[in-house]
Amino acid sequence: KGQIVKGIYHVQHVNQRASDLRDFIKSFKGVSTKYLQNYLNWYAINDKLMNSAIPAIAAIEMAVQSFTTWQDYMLIRSGTLII
Incomplete structure (x- = not known):
C-alpha cells in the first residue's frame, strides 16, 4: 500500500x-x-x-483583517459597488 x-x-x-x-x-x-x-x-x-465555533466572531475577525473593509462597505452603501 x-x-x-x-x-x-x-x-x-x-x-x-x-x-x-x-x-x-x-x-x-x-x-x-x-x-x-x-x-x-x-x-x-x-x-x-x-x-468556526462561533461564526459571527470569525466573520468579524475576517472583516477586521481586511485592509479595504471600510472602503468596500462605503462603496456598497453608496451603491457604487454591487455584490
Missing part, C-alpha cells in the same frame, strides 16, 4: 478537501472561469465560517 502520510497532511485530508470543493462547485448551475477566483474565495470564507 505504501506510505499514506507525507508532511503535515494526510492524503485522505487532501482528497476530502478536493471532494468538498467539487461538491460546492456542483451546487451551481454553471461556473464561469472568469469568476472562478470569486467562487474559490466564497468557498474558503464559507469553510472558515462553518468550521
Whole structure:
C-alpha cells in the first residue's frame, strides 16, 4: 500500500478537501472561469465560517483583517459597488 502520510497532511485530508470543493462547485448551475477566483474565495470564507465555533466572531475577525473593509462597505452603501 505504501506510505499514506507525507508532511503535515494526510492524503485522505487532501482528497476530502478536493471532494468538498467539487461538491460546492456542483451546487451551481454553471461556473464561469472568469469568476472562478470569486467562487474559490466564497468557498474558503464559507469553510472558515462553518468550521468556526462561533461564526459571527470569525466573520468579524475576517472583516477586521481586511485592509479595504471600510472602503468596500462605503462603496456598497453608496451603491457604487454591487455584490
